[in-house]
Amino acid sequence: MEILETIGFDLGHGETAVAKAIVESIEPPQMLEINNRKNQITALAWHPKLGYLVGEQALIQAGVTQLAISFKQKPNNNPKYQQTISTFVATYYHLLQESKQIEGGENTYFYVGCPSGWSVSERTEYQKLLQSAGIDLLNVVPESRAAFMQAKEAGKLEYQKLLSSVLIVDIGSSTTDFTLVKSLEEIPIDFGSNTLGASLIDQAIFERTLAQHEQKALLEKVFAEYPHHQARCELACRKTKEDYFSNEQLYSDAQSFARGFESINEQIYFIPQVNQLIMAEILHQPLPELGQKSWMQSFRDAVLEAKKQLDKQGIVPKILLMTGGASRMKFTHQICQEIFPEPETLLRPDPEPERCIALGLARVGRWDLRATAFQQEVSKLVESNKIKELIARRIPELIDLLTQPLTDNLIENAVRPGVKDWRQNKIKTLADLETSIKSQAEQWLQGDIAQQIINNQCINWFNNQIQPDLAAQTDPICRKFQIPRSSLRFEDSIDPNFVNPELTIGDAILADTVAFIVNIVIGGGTLGSIITLILTGHFTWPIVLVYGASVMAAGMQLNRQGVQEAIKTNVDVPGWLRSSFLSDKKIDDMCQQIKPELEKALRDQLTANQEAFNELITKVEQGLEKALVSKVQEAIILIQ
Structure with missing residues (x-):
């Protein structure tokens, strides 16, 4: 089908x-x-x-x-x-x-x-x-939904007003309906028994014409025996009403009339007629169908009741859309505008309500x-699993984006401050320096700034990697249904929690990364060379201080590893030697020297931590799917 x-x-x-x-x-x-x-x-x-x-x-x-x-x-x-x-x-x-x-x-x-x-x-x-x-x-x-859709697609309602609140007043022949459309959801407004239809005006014209007809009794007999004649006469009354409200200015004079005509036979005619004075009487006469209220009073009361119900909800409609054939009656516009005044509410009568x-x-x-x-x-x-696949395919790019700023900040917030503190004799031994760097690295990696860097890089990753791949999947859908491509895109802004649902580098990565930093700082680079100089005799006095002259004389009876650990733990290099040996330039050189190794180590550890990124892939996929559903709900109003 x-x-x-x-x-x-x-x-x-x-x-x-x-x-x-x-x-x-x-x-x-x-x-x-x-x-x-x-x-x-x-x-x-x-x-x-x-x-x-x-x-x-x-x-x-x-x-x-x-x-x-x-x-x-x-x-x-x-x-x-x-x-x-x-x-x-x-x-x-x-x-x-x-x-x-x-x-x-x-x-x-x-x-x-x-x-x-x-x-x-x-x-x-x-x-x-x-x-x-x-x-x-x-x-x-x-x-009311049809009236709203016609107004929307005919360009009478701007997109933002579509998303706000629109009050639709549909004045038909049998009922007058009030419907609030809020955030595209239709909410009928009930004001009791709804018999307020414009056909009551037709009926009033019919009854008035019949009552004043010189052959009333004969007509009543004809109508009883041949109901289709009455139906035609009632239609003549309706056409008379429509003629009047289409050309009200022509009938303001007491001698001018909007007239209908129906021939019962060659001798009997039914000719309803109204002008401004007669119509005013009809609109203000009590009607049994309306609880002895007039048509005009009932319409005013209905509009007031609609406003009362909206006021209870704190709603002021941006647009009041009038439709239904009887909405051509100008007095209905005046009543609506009086109760819902501009500029808070803009009146929009449909130009072709019929x-x-x-x-x-x-x-x-x-x-x-x-x-x-x-x-x-x-x-x-x-x-289709395509979203998960495109996210997984772009994880290496995310790791690259994370590696460089994390490396730079670890150096600046853990390595450099620690080494400078050791140079200034605020830290006694290299073992103490090792502890200090570990503590500062852990503290920084677990802090807000590191998380913010991760957030920012995730956003960059999403905008530059995921979004183009996703657009390649959603743009053809938008073209097919002839809506803007932006309808299913996330180009304007993205919540960090959306593309980075609490992504952390994990305890294992944290421990491994900190250990690696300590190793390359303490074991290699500039500080590593201090241990080498001590062991090769350039700084022999610290060895004497630690092990005594007899050990030195015995030709270094301890193994090299043991001596290194002893030096790290016990040797307190004098402050003047530290400052002369570790200039700012040497610290800069050391930081530059360890940066490539630290980047590689961090990249390798992030890549190896598949579990963390599998969780990220799942969460981003779920977030994207949820956001796409929300986008769909916004976009469908653009479909024609």
Whole structure:
């Protein structure tokens, strides 16, 4: 099965619209047409000869015997409701297939919207009902998510605002939904029984027109016997409302009216009309469906309740996104702006609310599929062992980076100070010097400065060795999904703990390194030559002091090793001899002389300590995998 396209199916209470997005493309979705129109009245009719008709055809076709409009609602067990919804969706689906606008079958995935206030179980039931129309690949998602996705991909929301908080106000025909999107997570805001839909305004216009009609009794009889005539008259009221709110300035005069028209027969006409004065009365009249509150007061109360709930959480939305066909009513903008004032909250009404949800649903579907595939690609990389291999391959470079600065600092913080202290007679014997160098070397290697050097070198290693290798694996994924390469890179900064999870050189390395330093300082180099000079007779008096003239006369009866140890332990070379023998230059020469040997020894010991670096490889691998997962969560919002 290969899904080629996602279909955004906006089945609204008042209107229905459909859009299509190609999965492998980032081009904007395209609106599809039924009856040569991109938006259709949500209407289903039965014609004895033509069968089921939808949209405008259901309204204008002569000979229609059954007509249903505005039938979207929460799923329930009413057989008539279920039959109407299922038949409407099936008819739409077949018309789209017949016109070759969709592939259909296993190549097409439908995404249908629902109010964000619907529960998960209600969405599930609704999805089952829609799938009964013969569309297996179908998913129900909140319309607020579609509105957010459309705003995001149409460039109306900057990336930083996407990551902050966006309040979506979706004013539909049957409900008004408030949804907070915070850090890309949708949180519906519940303000009680949600019956605040714009169709209540249509109904109020209908009832007003009927009440003032000179043939009211006859109309009521016709409506009772032929419900489809009432449905057409209600639609005429809806069109009157839409005309008014699209051109409010034209109807501010008491003599100007937005009018609708519906012919019952050649003698009976239903003509709803509104202007500014009439609409003000309708918007302020108590409505039973709203607990005897007016539509305008109920909308204001709903916005105030949303603000109250957000205030409790300390949230001020950066953007207030308005959508839904009824969001064209300017007074709703004014109320929202009054309660959520700029500049703290920026008002963003959708310019095409009647198409926003369909386009957004198509985008949501494509995004879901591409985001899932993107996550799978990264997971495949993580599970492939490639990350561990590229880290292990670069361990020699890390050892090289560690060796030179550790060597330099050991010399400067242990060897040089120790030798200078011995020269200044602060340390009595060479054995004492050996102890001092050991202590200072151990102290420095275990201190913060050494750890900071390790941290810095690990960061350099990661940036210059690991990051390019990792980018060679992640860049093709980013290209495939057409997002910036930086989305899966770590170029800006890296936490030392991330690439160096408590890397220490280990007790074994510490002991071996310190022993080696002592050996090459005491046994070789400049201080080693002191012992040699003593043994060869240049400084015979120290031997006499230690062993006595009789031993010397006996021709050095002690073996050389024993004499060396005795000299190290007991000989206290006079201070004036130390300073004359160990000039600053000689100390510098000695440090330069031992540096290559110490570097080699340290490199060999680090290389041999495979256990420490195996632990490092595992920890860095785990850290990278965790960070990549976090990067994926940030990057998927960029997928189109």
